């Protein structure tokens with residue numbers, strides 16, 4: 001599991017650790033890891049041109065000490081000081097003593113740089129970049145240099161991933177002691193590039209429950225349902241899928257396609273798309289009539305492509321005593337009180353537009369504050385919420401369990417019908433016995449991995465059907481059964 005901690009927690013752990021160490025030790029550990037990462041990115045340090053953008057806090061200190069290390073290995077290092085009279089004294093002195101200098105012309109230095117270290121702000125930054133920092137961040141981005149963010153891209157919010165104003169866009173980020181939540185959540189995540197974690201000894205001082213987490217292959221393999229020797233289809237769980245309409249028959253087929261790959265023993269389809277479903281998937285059970293008359297299931301997935309017919313079906317399914325996933329058209333008229341009073345778990349899977357409608361705010365507000373939005377929805381509905389999008393987030397109601405960020409997303413999933421596949425898949429995981437947070441985060445992970453596999457195998461763009469078809473390969477991949485994928489770890 002990849003874990004992330006908020007600034008307050010990181011600072012508390014830092015204080016405990018610093019009390020036992022000589023002054024400056026943590027900054028030197030951070031700078032050593034940072035310089036090593038930069039050397040790796042440069043390939044050859046000797047003769048390289050490095051620019052250090054240094055703010056007046058300890059983030060600037062880290063960058064200046066790392067610059068000093070690179071200067072001692074023969075790099076030409078120039079510092080751009082955002083507040084010259086408040087630059088980190090020890091870091092600046094070390095840089096100057098190691099052969100570095102203060103840049104005469106910051107923009108000339110940036111234009112010629114091979115590598116730029118962004119030490120403007122770290123976890124002490126507030127809001128987007130200030131006016132004096134914006135042109136420097138833009139010039140760094142506009143140069144041919146590799147831009148490395150120190151701890152986090154300056155101007156991004158460490159705790160939320162929000163960007164209020166403008167932030168630096170990095171090619172890579174080197175973070176210290178622990179991931180910060182923002183590094184895993186868009187839009188900050190998108191500004192960070194690949195993130196490398198440098199351990200500095202904080203780990204044993206951090207609480208066991210993080211503020212945010214992200215599954216990795218091993219976690220998904222552990223959570224995936226495995227049929228036991230004595231399993232039959234009913235013990236493995238039956239998932240009911242209520243999807244599709246005369247207008248959107250394809251949604252039924254795609255949701256069933258996802259459901260058949262989610263580990264439930266059988267898929268029971270209820271709705272007007274029965275002919276299309278049975279023609280494509282003869283192994284599914286199909287039924288007309290209301291869901292409540294369709295026979296026993298262990299979980300329902302309701303909503304994709306229901307169009308105007310959604311209300312009655314959703315009411316019927318929510319009245320059941322099994323876990324329910326509500327997606328798409330099913331979310332439109334959803335009543336918080338009905339969901340709150342259910343005894344069994346409910347999992348809502350809105351995209352940003354649907355989440356905005358449920359919260360009564362604009363889509364932009366949801367997209368710029370994804371973490372706050374998913375938490376607010378989970379609290380309002382007393383339900384687990386999977387907020388789809390550039391970083392899919394899964395939040396359970398209450399504060400006990402950390403929000404999960406999906407690290408496996410890909411922009412290729414923004415294709416018609418891919419949400420229908422996710423609904424069926426995740427409903428199937430619910431029926432197989434996963435709790436709502438696990439089902440949502442495992443579903444999102446496999447769905448993203450399948451899309452990557454489909455893209456690697458068949459090229460892009462990909463279709464929702466191809467995502468469904470790649471789900472078995474995604475399951476094999478997380479279980480480390482090799483027939484697999486370049487570039488996915």
Ligand SMILES: NC(=O)C1=CN([C@@H]2O[C@H](COP(=O)(O)OP(=O)(O)OC[C@H]3O[C@@H](n4cnc5c(N)ncnc54)[C@H](OP(=O)(O)O)[C@@H]3O)[C@@H](O)[C@H]2O)[C@@H](O)CC1
Pocket residue numbers: 010011014026027030055056057058059060062120121122123124125126127128129130133150151152155176177200202
């Ligand atoms: N904690 C740890 O475990 C460890 C922490 N370490 C390192 O310390 C970093 C935290 O350092 P920090 O606390 O000194 O704050 P920092 O991020 O440098 O920012 C404060 C400065 O930024 C300025 N500023 C603020 N907002 C701004 C804006 N929007 N745009 C522009 N400027 C803005 C603000 O200016 P002021 O408001 O004072 O005028 C102030 O000068 C952390 O990220 C990590 O790198 C490691 O060395 C080892 C272990």
Ligand SMILES: [K+]
Pocket residue numbers: 059118119120121122149150151152153154
């Ligand atoms: K930074």
